[in-house]
Amino acid sequence: MKWQQIPLGTLQTNCYIVENSQRSCLIFDPGSEGKKLIHLLNQRKLTPCAIFLTHAHFDHIGAVNEVRDTYKIPVYIHKKEEKWLSDPALNGSQLFMFQDSIRVSPADHIIKNEGPMEINDFTFSVFHTPGHSPGSVSYYFEKERFVISGDALFQGSIGRTDLPGGNQSQLIKSIHDKLLALPEETYVLSGHGPVTAIGDEMDSNPFLNGF
Template structure:
């Protein structure tokens, strides 16, 4: 399994193209759809789905264009629909032009504990609210890697001072659902460097008190 990070948009959000044997899924297409399309074309990858960790504007900016071009299904938690539909909730009115997702997207809602098969591998779904209501983390079981969006970062956690944020809910969810993964699990966050579960157990000041 290949993981290629693309740092995109006004707040340097990391979009990940996860690929295997000429097929790909796109995690959080943040912005600059043309750059994602260019990478897919250069590597001759056929995209199969978009996986959204949450609905803040800086994680969904290229969804409309990619979904239209490739006719892709969109996977997310149903509680994020409000973020997709309302600029004041997805924060685009704070830092950007008001932005919403198209009304005719092919949504597939995922619940906590669900499993998704993509790229011929099993992906386990964790609902870890606190940064947003419906934040999801995608755990690729065989490859021991988890895409956490703005839930868990290297030595940090997501902000909880936005609408619907909840610090205690976030910390509890991370401890119960992410820190219980194998220590060597690679953590791919929505901003900043990759880390591991073991490193966050030892070094994350938000989780060690």
């Protein structure tokens, strides 16, 4: 199984494609540029199985409808942000995008609990990691040694907490309890910027000093 990072849109939000040996794939956070993403998937002859969202901010959901409609696949999101998809005031597009407010059709599946998840041949765990937003989740692929953290943890930084529902102390707790508890060699696939590793962030992230 392997993954690919695809920065999309003005904010270069990282979309991730996780594929298996049968060339099936999962799509995480298709934030923008749906046609570009679809072209890439078709060019590589990948068959998408589902879309998983780390959270429902506008820069992570902008291409959801286009990609879902193209491949007829389900969308997963945490229950605390299911209403954000269709509400520009909640997903931030009303504030940041003005006339281009984003409204996404309801998700097909609502994530209500943490724990293992299996879809087709993909097996991973879901962690609720709130703080950047109330329904932020991270997806941990233990065997493959990587976690898709959304905007919770970045290389040398953490997610902003000044948007609706943000809470810095809650975010620090989420990172400490859920992410820093993973093996140090675990790769962190963040929502923006380069890939990092749990051990590197434990050693050098200034926001996590003291842990």
